[in-house]
Amino acid sequence: MSAPLRNVEYRVLWAAEAISSAGDQLAKVALSILVYHRTGSALWAAVVYALTFLPALAGGLGLSFLADRYPRRAVLSLSAAAQAVLVGLMSVPGMPLAVLCLLLVVVQLAASPANAAQNAITREVFDDDELYLRSQDLRGITTNTVQLLGLAGGGLLVTAVGASWALAIDAVSFAVAAVLVRAWVHNRPAAGGEHSTWxxxxxxxxxxxxxxxxxxxxxxxxxxxxxxxxxxxxxxxxxxxxxxxxxxxxxxxxxxxxxxxxxxxxxxxxxxxxxxxxxxxxxxxxxxxxxxxxxxxxxxxxxxxxxxxxxxxxxxxxxxxxxxxxxxxxxxxxxxxxxxxxxxxxxxxxxxxxxxxxxxxxxxxxxxxxxxxxxxxxxxxxxxxxxxxxxxxxxx
Structure with missing residues (x-):
């Protein structure tokens, strides 16, 4: 199970994903609480929570090709940096609800090429199919463990530190991920180049x-x-x-x-x-x-x-x-x-x-x-x- 972690590149990719996933779980809870407390509307809370999913669907089809057209390390690190800035703006106290929703949509759109680049780089890191499958096992276990921890303590942590601070923590998690990827993941040329289109x-x-x-x-x-x-x-x-x-x-x-x-x-x-x-x-x-x-x-x-x-x-x-x-x-x-x-x-x-x-x-x-x-x-x-x-x- 731990064999993939011996690879430095994978270890960095895994850590970056785990850190940003934990921040995302916290942010989802924080947004739901923040919007509900501000509006008193369960409908608005549900709409904002839905916005954490819907833009990713459009981005998954329309923007993922960027991970083939451009160097994947650049796509992943720049997307994470953009998300750090956008979520940082969302954490500003008193941000208007309409602006908050717009920022959230853009954050989720930026996640699509980042996810595509993350998955593609991981396959490039491992030539051995067995080792690659083990690396995906570790990712799946980590993601679901983070989900469990979010279910267990996300609401308590947001209550303790406040929604704005929870969003700020999410912004920091993206910034850390961007730095890790930029510093330790190899810079490979674009896999598809100009031939990659929508x-x-x-x-x-x-x-x-x-x-x-x-x-x-x-x-x-x-x-x-x-x-x-x-x-x-x-x-x-x-x-x-x-x-x-x-x-x-x-x-x-x-x-x-x-x-x-x-x-x-x-x-x-x-x-x-x-x-x-x-x-x-x-x-x-x-x-x-x-x-x-x-x-x-x-x-x-x-x-x-x-x-x-x-x-x-x-x-x-x-x-x-x-x-x-x-x-x-x-x-x-x-x-x-x-x-x-x-x-x-x-x-x-x-x-x-x-x-x-x-x-x-x-x-x-x-x-x-x-x-x-x-x-x-x-x-x-x-x-x-x-x-x-x-x-x-x-x-x-």
Whole structure:
């Protein structure tokens, strides 16, 4: 597990991402509290929180190609520096709400080329597929651990230091990330150069069946994420205390961390690719067991196990990046991440609609699991055929 950290470049990239992710978790909580206290409107608080996601979708498709067109170290460090300045402005006390929202949109747009550059550089750092996959395991574990810590203490920390100081901490985290990347990541020439244009990677990706199947496997996460959007009504339906909302939200990322660790520790890269379809199906099947009308303890266990099997997504993401040529990796990665976030958003929204229509969060989660199984089985079979064809050299 720790082998990738022996590489200085990766160690810096990992630390920079961990630091900025922790700052982001803090900033999301701070913004929600700040806006709600200023406006007294739950709707405004929700709108501002949504702005932490929506611009990233447009940026993922429209701006990620910059990580191919220009040197990736420059894209990553300049994006982080820009985010540091913008979030620093957001931390100024009394900033008008309209300006705050505008700054937030620009911050999220700047995140898209930075994420694309980060992922592409990491693939450049490791020539060995096994070591690269381990590096992605470590990133996944770190990101979900930061999410858990944010759920556990983000609100308390913001309450203690204040929303403006929390945003200032986020700004500092971006500045630190920019300095680390500039100082220790190698300056490589642009991978794609002038040949990289808007949507060139998108056209290339959708022209390959192997990559289309990998994208389909990733989109299954849109159904397994449904319980996150129903944590509050689920806790109420289970007659659980209000604190159980946090437990239900934490169960999936906690399971994911454990699953990612076990896969990284005990399963080789080829075996993990073989198991990807099975794990994807199993993750949805565990949610389908909500048909049994579980109590709180069983619900937490099912969510944690689904999260553990859901760690298959690390293998899918790493394989996708490996199968895309370096000169298109930034734009292709932006397409992949955008699709993942869109399906998650749609899944949560549909889960809410079903829960409202049926009057039951448990039923909505079970139906999401059943739908996931129905979609996962043919996708897994396609994945098996594609994997064999790629191994035999008969499919791109």
């Amino acid at each position: 949507f060139s990677a998108t056209r290339w990706v959708f022209g390959r069946r192997s990559l289309r199947v990998l994208i389909a496997l990733s989109w299954l996460v849109g159904l397994t994420v449904v319980p996150e959007g129903l944590a509050a009504p689920l806790a109420q339906q289970l007659h659980a205390p209000s604190a159980a909302v946090g437990w239900l939200l934490a169960a999936d990322p906690l399971g994911f961390v454990v699953g990612a660790y076990l896969l990284s520790k005990f399963v080789s890269a080829p075996q993990r690719r073989r198991l990807a379809g099975v794990l994807a199906t199993g993750s949805s099947a565990l949610l389908a067991l909500f048909l049994l009308q579980p109590n709180l303890a069983l619900a937490l266990a099912l969510l944690a196990l689904a999260g553990a099997l859901g760690a298959y997504i690390i293998t899918v993401t790493a394989t996708f990046s490996t199968w895309v040529p370096n000169e298109l990796r930034g734009g292709a990665g932006g397409l992949y991440r955008t699709g993942l976030r869109v399906t998650q958003g749609i899944g949560v929204a549909l889960g809410g609609v079903v829960a409202q229509a049926t009057g039951s969060a448990v039923t909505a989660i079970a139906l999401a699991g059943l739908a996931g199984v129905v979609l996962a089985i043919p996708t897994a079979l396609c994945w098996t055929r594609v994997r064999h064809s790629v191994a035999a050299g008969t499919l791109q």
